[in-house]
Amino acid sequence: MRRRSFGGALGPWTLGIALTVAPANVAAQATIVDRGTFRLTLAGQEVGTESFTIRQDGTGPAAVTIAQATVALDTGKISQELTSWLRLSPAAGHIAEYRLSVQGGGQERITGTVGGGRFSARIVSPAGEMMREYLASDGAVIIDEGLVHQYYFLAQRAGGTSARVPVLIPRQSRQVMATVTETGSAGLDIGGRHADARHLVISAAGQPERELWVDPRGRVLRFAVPSAGFEATRTTFPG
Secondary structure (H helix, E strand, O other): OOOOOOOHHHHHHOOOOOOOOOOOOOOOOEEEEEEEEEEEEEOOEEEEEEEEEEEEEOOHHHOEEEEEEEEEEEOOOOEEEEEEEEEEEOOOOEEEEEEEEEEEOOOEEEEEEEEOOEEEEEEEEOOEEEEEEEEOOOOOEEOOOOOOOOHHHHHHHHOOOOEEEEEEEHHHOEEEEEEEEEEEEEEEEEOOEEEEEEEEEEEOOOOOOEEEEEOOOOOEEEEEEHHHOEEEEEOOOOO
16 A cells, blocks of 8 residues: 655654544543644745644543644645544553544545554555554654644653653654754743743654754644744644
8 A cells, every 4th residue: 555645855743734533532530731723834834723632531540641633734735634533541651542534635544552562553545454563662652744732742751851752653654763852941922922942852863853842841832844844833822
């Protein structure tokens, strides 16, 4: 099956594509960790939005974290809609289940689980159905191609220092090792309000360098791929 990767040289770290969310039952004790909308720009021109929610359902050892998003992207050449849903166990810090649906260019559906140190995925596209299985190292996070909100989990894993973090990219059926380097702090204007942000630089073999700005709680404020001219900036200050 031919796998399509949106954005070519932009790589798996850049463009949000369209996301509507897979349905999920909200537990009685649900806590919103973060939610908001990113404005996506390419070469200074707005090309779409990514709206997301990260919440914790339940408390104690039985608690789970759910991250879901809706991205809409239209560059004039490519139009896509994508839905993403991710479930983790916060107590163990492990990925449990992942779902992705892409409509438009590069149409496909991915459903995957992590177990025994492997990520097992079922991929359905117009070309047919296939199964993929590949390494999922201990402590790995998912940052799929075209999704910005998932960088929250990378910032959490890296903590307040530089770190090397294994990253799963389901749309490319592989894991890479990302080096996260904190370079200091910066002031940002988010929705007309000043925000003090940590500045992180992310590098991985064969990928363009990415930059990430997060608040003291690790919530993503801005993301950029300078070599591609791509930026994602929150439209409102985190609640």
